[in-house]
Every structure is written in structure tokens, then in C-alpha cells.
Amino acid sequence: AQSVTQPDIHITVSEGASLELRCNYSYGATPYLFWYVQSPGQGLQLLLKYFSGDTLFxxxxxxxAEFKRSQSSFNLRKPSVHxxxxxxxxCAVGAGMDSSYKLIFGSGTRLLVRP
Amino acid sequence: GAGVSQSPSNKVTEKGKDVELRCDPISGHTALYWYRQSLGQGLEFLIYFQGNSAPDKSGLPSDRFSAERTGGSVSTLTIQRTQQEDSAVYLCASSPSPGILAKNIQYFGAGTRLSVL
Structure with a gap:
């Protein structure tokens, strides 16, 4: 069965520091992968997506984000956090038939930024 | 409209009552999805509509949950005889072209926060 794991429930970084959020997926075929961000009281906003091709998006x-098929990972990065x-x-994987799919989400990682 | 619109933004109801949640997708989007975001379960897929095809109801948690989409646009999610475990944020999303993978991006509304007392 398809699944997505985000091992870090929350992460705290200082402003200006680099960031990496981990995501591992389980999917039998070529995965369609997404990162969404949710601010308090807001819906989900798409950050980036992977359908095929290059590994760095x-x-x-x-x-x-970097897609590593050998590690089943799609980690999100930012050089300097604001x-x-x-x-x-x-993190989410798209699953379904006929190119139309539902999203299976990880449990989320809450990012806190220290001034 | 400019984005996916959901109403009400907040709904408080008593256990056992029925509730209706509304979603107005982005104009021209043919696909519509409902998700539920709760503390214990995270973000879960509920149901998917695409054009005139039969909806994918595989995520609905019980027969108290139902949804319809009239005229290929607005959708209503109905929860009958609400229970406290139904308390969650219900998110709606729409996407433009499920048959064109590169365009099959889901755009989310801000959600309806349901509280069952």
C-alpha cells in the first residue's frame, strides 16, 4: 500500500540557517510526489512537485527538493530560512488510476523559526 | 472565482445533528476532492469527483458521510448524526485537467473547521 513518512514531527531552526525536511514514500510504481505548506488557518499551498525526469526540483x-529513487526519498531543502x-x-504521493489521483499525505512537519 | 471557496469557515454543532459543508471549486476545474484533517489521523482522502464519472468514495469513513456535486461545479459534503470523532478540518481541492498529468495539481481551499460538542 502507498504511504508517506515524515519522521520529524517538528523542527526548529534559526533564521538564516539551512533547512532539510525529510520525506520517505512507499509506492509500487513511478511516484508523483508533492510538497505542500500550510500556514495557520490557511489551506495547503503547493511548493513543488515531481512527476518524472530530473532529480532536483x-x-x-x-x-x-531532491528525489532519490534508491532511498525512496523526496527531501525538501532551503538554503536560508526566513x-x-x-x-x-x-509531503504527499499521488495515487490512483487513469492519471487522476488522490493524495496520500505524510503526518506533517511543523517548522519553527528562531529569530 | 480566484480560488477554492469553502463555507462555512467554522461550524459548531451538537452530537447527533446533521451538517452540510460546501465547496466552490476554481472555475473550469473538472476534478474535485474532499479531505479531512484531524489530530489523530492527519490528512485523509475522503472522496473524488471527476466530470460525470462515478465518484471515488473509497475514503469515506462511514455511511454517515456522503457528498454530491451538482452541475459539475459546487459540491456539498454531508455528515449525518455527527459524532465527536467527526471534529476536524474538512478541506476541499480542485484540479484542472486530470488527464494531463503535468496540469493535475490540486488547489486547496482554506477548509471548514467542524466542532461537534
Whole structure:
């Protein structure tokens, strides 16, 4: 069965420091992978997506993610964190038939940013 | 509209009452999804509508939950005889072109926070 694991429930980093949020997936075929961010009281905003091809992807707000098939991972990174990045981050895998899919989410990682 | 709109933003109800949650997708989007976000279960898929096809109801937790989508646009999620464990944020998403993978991105509304007393 498809699943997504985000091993870190919360992470605290200092403003300006680098960030890596971990995501591991389990999926039998080529995965469609996503990172979403949720600010308090807001819906989910797409940061970046992986469908096929390259392994390093650039998203919005300076985020990037690296897809490693051998490790079944899709970790999210940012070189320098801003205070406005404090939010909850969800990794998801798309699963379904006929190219139309439902998202299976990880449990999320809450990011706290120290001034 | 500019984005996915959900109403109400907050709903407080008594145990045993029925509730209806509304989702207005982005204009022109053919696919619509409902998810539930709760403390104990995280984000769970509930149901998926695509055009006139039969919906994928595989995520609905019980027969107290149902959803419909009228005219291929607005959707209503109905929970009958609400229970305290139904308390959660219910998120709706829509996507433009499920048959074109590169465009099959789900855009989420802000959600409806349901509290069952």
C-alpha cells in the first residue's frame, strides 16, 4: 500500500540557517510526489512537485527538493530560512488510476523559526 | 472565482445533528476532492469527483458521510448524526485537467473547521 513518512514531527531552526525536511514514500510504481505548506488557518499551498525526469526540483519561495529513487526519498531543502517560513509542511504521493489521483499525505512537519 | 471557496469557515454543532459543508471549486476545474484533517489521523482522502464519472468514495469513513456535486461545479459534503470523532478540518481541492498529468495539481481551499460538542 502507498504511504508517506515524515519522521520529524517538528523542527526548529534559526533564521538564516539551512533547512532539510525529510520525506520517505512507499509506492509500487513511478511516484508523483508533492510538497505542500500550510500556514495557520490557511489551506495547503503547493511548493513543488515531481512527476518524472530530473532529480532536483526548484519550487516557490526558494525551496527545492531532491528525489532519490534508491532511498525512496523526496527531501525538501532551503538554503536560508526566513521567519515567514514557519508553518507546517506536508509531503504527499499521488495515487490512483487513469492519471487522476488522490493524495496520500505524510503526518506533517511543523517548522519553527528562531529569530 | 480566484480560488477554492469553502463555507462555512467554522461550524459548531451538537452530537447527533446533521451538517452540510460546501465547496466552490476554481472555475473550469473538472476534478474535485474532499479531505479531512484531524489530530489523530492527519490528512485523509475522503472522496473524488471527476466530470460525470462515478465518484471515488473509497475514503469515506462511514455511511454517515456522503457528498454530491451538482452541475459539475459546487459540491456539498454531508455528515449525518455527527459524532465527536467527526471534529476536524474538512478541506476541499480542485484540479484542472486530470488527464494531463503535468496540469493535475490540486488547489486547496482554506477548509471548514467542524466542532461537534
Amino acid at each position: 526548484q519550487g516557490i519561495k526558494g525551496f527545492e 521567519w515567514s517560513d514557519a508553518a507546517e509542511y506536508f
